[in-house]
Amino acid sequence: MNHYTRNDCEQLDQQDPLAAMRDAFAIPEGMIYLDGNSLGVRPKAAKERALQVIEQEWGTDLIKSWNTAGWFELPYKLGDKVAQIIGADAGEVVVTDSTGINLYKVLAAALTLTERKVIVMNGSNFPTDNYMAQGLLQQLGSDYEIRFAEHDNIMQAIDEDVAVVCLTHVHYKTGEVFDMAAVTAKAEQCGAISIWDLCHSAGAMDVQLNACNADFAVGCTYKYLNGGPGSPGFIFAAKRHHGKALQPLTGWWGHAAPFAFERDYRPAENIGQMLSGTQPILSLAVTEVGLDIFLQVDIKQIREKSQKLTQLFIDLMEQRCGQYGFTLVSPRDASIRGSQVSFNHEHGYPVMQAMISRDVVGDFRAPKNVRFGFTPLYISYVDVWDAVDRIVDIMETNLWQQPEFNQRGAVT
Ligand SMILES: *Cc1c(COP(=O)(O)O)cnc(C)c1O
Numbered sequence: 001m002n003h004y005t006r007n008d009c010e011q012l013d014q015q016d017p018l019a020a021m022r023d024a025f026a027i028p029e030g031m032i033y034l035d036g037n038s039l040g041v042r043p044k045a046a047k048e049r050a051l052q053v054i055e056q057e058w059g060t061d062l063i064k065s066w067n068t069a070g071w072f073e074l075p076y077k078l079g080d081k082v083a084q085i086i087g088a089d090a091g092e093v094v095v096t097d098s099t100g101i102n103l104y105k106v107l108a109a110a111l112t113l114t115e116r117k118v119i120v121m122n123g124s125n126f127p128t129d130n131y132m133a134q135g136l137l138q139q140l141g142s143d144y145e146i147r148f149a150e151h152d153n154i155m156q157a158i159d160e161d162v163a164v165v166c167l168t169h170v171h172y173k174t175g176e177v178f179d180m181a182a183v184t185a186k187a188e189q190c191g192a193i194s195i196w197d198l199c200h201s202a203g204a205m206d207v208q209l210n211a212c213n214a215d216f217a218v219g220c221t222y223k224y225l226n227g228g229p230g231s232p233g234f235i236f237a238a239k240r241h242h243g244k245a246l247q248p249l250t251g252w253w254g255h256a257a258p259f260a261f262e263r264d265y266r267p268a269e270n271i272g273q274m275l276s277g278t279q280p281i282l283s284l285a286v287t288e289v290g291l292d293i294f295l296q297v298d299i300k301q302i303r304e305k306s307q308k309l310t311q312l313f314i315d316l317m318e319q320r321c322g323q324y325g326f327t328l329v330s331p332r333d334a335s336i337r338g339s340q341v342s343f344n345h346e347h348g349y350p351v352m353q354a355m356i357s358r359d360v361v362g363d364f365r366a367p368k369n370v371r372f373g374f375t376p377l378y379i380s381y382v383d384v385w386d387a388v389d390r391i392v393d394i395m396e397t398n399l400w401q402q403p404e405f406n407q408r409g410a411v412t
Contacts, residue, residue, distance in 0.1 A: 003319065006385045009380075009385040010382055018302065021293065025041045026044050031361060032390075036223065036378070037373025037375070040224060040226030046228065075253075078095035078287060081292070082225075084295060086198060086209050094272065099219060102274075103195070104136055105247035105274060106247065107164065109241070110216060110245060111163060114193065116192070119146050119162075119163060120165045121133060121146050122150065133166065151176055154167070162190055165193070168198075169197065173342055173369055176337065177336045184212040195218070200224075204375070205302075205306070206302075206303045216241070218235055218236070227283070227287035227290045232283060235271075243273075250265045253272070254267065256269065310374050313374065317343070320388055321392055327344045330342050339376070340372060342369050348368040359390070365412070
């Protein structure tokens with residue numbers, strides 16, 4: 001374990017090739033924001049872009065903007081930008097709808113490609129994925145089955161009965177990474193289809209969907225990609241499935257000729273079939289601002305810095321907060337750790353509330369998980385030092401025991 005000083009952290013910042021990127025983001029003064037894995041901060045340019053849509057495109061040009069401002073093309077245009085971040089090709093990704101809805105669509109589409117009825121999922125995953133699968137299976141009938149597995153038995157769970165392996169690349173609580181290449185290869189060997197949820201890896205890790213020969217993927221843009229609250233998610237479908245794997249929410253935007261207004265549905269033969277209907281243009285326009293920042297940097301540099309930031313945080317927490325009851329939940333091995341660090345703490349909820357009151361913003365996941373996300377584009381090494389410094393003070397002074405930190409809000 002390295003023993004760091006604040007001065008060491010300053011030096012790491014001086015050598016950081018991504019240091020200048022922080023300037024692209026509006027970070028509240030004094031705040032150390034370790035929750036970019038839940039809601040990314042606002043790119044400064046998002047405000048101007050939103051005003052442009054409100055005043056010019058919507059305010060003045062109105063309906064013409066579907067053509068003149070390229071509104072109709074936004075799901076595709078943004079999809080091509082996301083593709084560059086997740087190792088996909090142009091024409092394989094659209095930005096649309098929410099992650100949950102997109103998961104429903106791709107899972108349904110994947111199941112049309114096979115006679116098999118077993119879906120492998122991760123029982124401890126962020127629950128919406130499992131809920132959506134359960135809702136779909138309810139519609140499809142009782143002979144379908146979800147086979148739940150965890151990181152340590154995932155390979156054994158994949159066999160020749162499996163229709164689809166549907167996993168989240170990085171676990172939302174622990175930050176543990178599934179080996180996408182190995183799991184996808186095993187699925188392929190067994191004749192199963194792979195679906196990856198990239199909510200906690202798009203923008204944080206070097207994802208290589210096509211190099212792994214993945215079949216489908218979904219993810220959100222409001223976490224590491226900084227698209228803004230509730231910004232639309234994305235869908236990846238490998239080109240070999242276009243025109244073949246059809247999703248069932250067959251709205252007019254997924255039609256082969258939306259403006260022919262034909263009576264019957266005819267699927268688009270390209271990634272457009274994954275669309276269902278009219279998209280939130282304001283949100284899409286702002287999402288593009290976040291994506292454009294990523295296109296200026298090398299995702300490998302992001303991953304490298306992310307691993308260093310999380311390691312620094314673990315080392316400092318263990319050196320300086322070891323006696324205060326934090327137990328590391330995230331993997332120690334940086335190669336299988338996403339861009340977040342979680343600890344269990346018996347009093348996780350009030351401890352996190354006290355941290356937030358001191359402008360160290362992470363979040364709490366029941367029953368006792370305190371979670372810290374590290375976004376390499378705007379978190380510095382000195383931020384990590386200062387965050388731990390404040391946490392030491394909170395624990396030393398028992399600040400977290402004050403009654404106000406025990407009152408629960410609706411969103412933790
Ligand atoms: C954040 C997250 C979601 C979000 O789903 P929404 O449909 O946008 O609410 C889904 N799955 C995982 C794994 C997530 O981390």
